[in-house]
Amino acid sequence: MIDPHAMAQEFCELVRVDSPSLRESEVNALIHDRLAEMGIEARADDAAATVGGNASNLIARVPGVSGAPTVLLNAHTDTVEPGCGICPQIEDTVIRSSGTTVLGADDKAGCAIILATLRHLLDKGLPHPPLEVIFTVAEEIGLCGAQALDYGALEASMGYVLDGGRTMGVITHAAPSAYKFEWSVRGIAAHAGVCPERGLNSIKVAAEAIAELPLGRLDFETTANIGVIRGGEATNIVPELTVVRGEARSHSDEKLEAQRELMVRAFEEAAARHETTAEASVTSTYRSFDVARDEQVLDYAWRACERLGFDPQMERGGGGSDANVFNEHGIPSIILATGPAEVHTVNEWVDAQRMAESARWLTETLVLIAEEAQ
Ligand SMILES: [Zn+2]
Numbered sequence: 001m002i003d004p005h006a007m008a009q010e011f012c013e014l015v016r017v018d019s020p021s022l023r024e025s026e027v028n029a030l031i032h033d034r035l036a037e038m039g040i041e042a043r044a045d046d047a048a049a050t051v052g053g054n055a056s057n058l059i060a061r062v063p064g065v066s067g068a069p070t071v072l073l074n075a076h077t078d079t080v081e082p083g084c085g086i087c088p089q090i091e092d093t094v095i096r097s098s099g100t101t102v103l104g105a106d107d108k109a110g111c112a113i114i115l116a117t118l119r120h121l122l123d124k125g126l127p128h129p130p131l132e133v134i135f136t137v138a139e140e141i142g143l144c145g146a147q148a149l150d151y152g153a154l155e156a157s158m159g160y161v162l163d164g165g166r167t168m169g170v171i172t173h174a175a176p177s178a179y180k181f182e183w184s185v186r187g188i189a190a191h192a193g194v195c196p197e198r199g200l201n202s203i204k205v206a207a208e209a210i211a212e213l214p215l216g217r218l219d220f221e222t223t224a225n226i227g228v229i230r231g232g233e234a235t236n237i238v239p240e241l242t243v244v245r246g247e248a249r250s251h252s253d254e255k256l257e258a259q260r261e262l263m264v265r266a267f268e269e270a271a272a273r274h275e276t277t278a279e280a281s282v283t284s285t286y287r288s289f290d291v292a293r294d295e296q297v298l299d300y301a302w303r304a305c306e307r308l309g310f311d312p313q314m315e316r317g318g319g320g321s322d323a324n325v326f327n328e329h330g331i332p333s334i335i336l337a338t339g340p341a342e343v344h345t346v347n348e349w350v351d352a353q354r355m356a357e358s359a360r361w362l363t364e365t366l367v368l369i370a371e372e373a374q
Contacts, residue, residue: 015104083102105348107139113362136149160336165337185205205271285320287327
């Protein structure tokens with residue numbers, strides 16, 4: 001059995017160590033030590049140089065039964081702001097932050113679940129497939145750690161990402177593709193009271209473009225947003241430059257492309273009407289994935305969940321995670337529920353009972369994979 005109280009303790013130890021994105025070195029050292037205590041040697045790759053942080057991804061290999069596919073287990077070690085000085089409050093098995101920071105269960109619940117699962121497998125001598133355990137950095141700022149991995153050096157043919165939601169048994173099997181946009185809308189500066197006719201108001205040009213855009217939930221699988229607008233210097237100057245930033249996401253790549261074109265064109269046309277430019281920079285943030293019910297990685301988790309007497313459920317996610325990157329690199333991966341609620345807010349909380357159930361689920365999944373390989 002995986003004890004919820006031991007789970008809570010390990011989780012609290014992890015969240016007490018600050019690890020905002022790009023400053024994960026201390027918590028990675030802690031995880032490294034926990035793995036070493038189990039006899040598992042972990043090494044850091046060289047992601048720090050690429051992502052610009054103080055830590056790299058932590059990678060551990062655990063040999064398993066022969067004939068079984070190598071399985072990737074993943075959680076990310078960075079947390080969102082405000083995430084420094086987290087002081088977890090435990091009431092029975094429910095853990096909350098003190099109310100001034102996030103709790104960091106996204107994704108230290110996942111880290112704790114992986115550690116508990118490995119400890120349980122090794123302590124009990126349970127059969128399991130060969131494992132590639134990867135603790136990624138800088139997930140929250142654009143899946144940077146996962147993108148910096150050397151995929152040529154990985155053997156995993158399927159992956160479980162422990163970075164899910166609250167309800168036991170929920171499998172996030174699909175996630176959208178996303179684009180980020182930044183436009184630099186050019187105007188002409190002039191004194192707003194003395195000679196405004198010599199100027200061109202870049203805020204007005206940007207506003208015309210934005211007013212034409214369909215935004216929000218565009219259909220059941222597509223969303224778009226303008227999230228940042230910065231322009232102008234003072235009320236008495238016609239603004240020369242306005243920078244606009246936005247995003248679009250869709251589970252359908254076709255719809256995403258259409259929305260991308262529409263957004264870029266709206267700015268081009270508004271700029272053209274005023275004989276100026278709106279330079280667009282468009283970056284693909286991550287690619288969508290959709291793992292089918294009958295694919296191995298999902299089927300194992302599904303049946304393991306049923307073996308434990310829980311109800312497995314498939315859900316489509318609305319955001320990006322390291323699972324997008326693993327899928328893009330040919331490792332079919334799904335996201336398992338880990339227990340946290342209200343993540344990315346100061347009201348974030350998690351029940352250690354849930355985390356323990358999730359660790360049992362992961363354990364059962366791995367045992368099932370090993371049993372069927374023998
Ligand atoms: Zn996360």
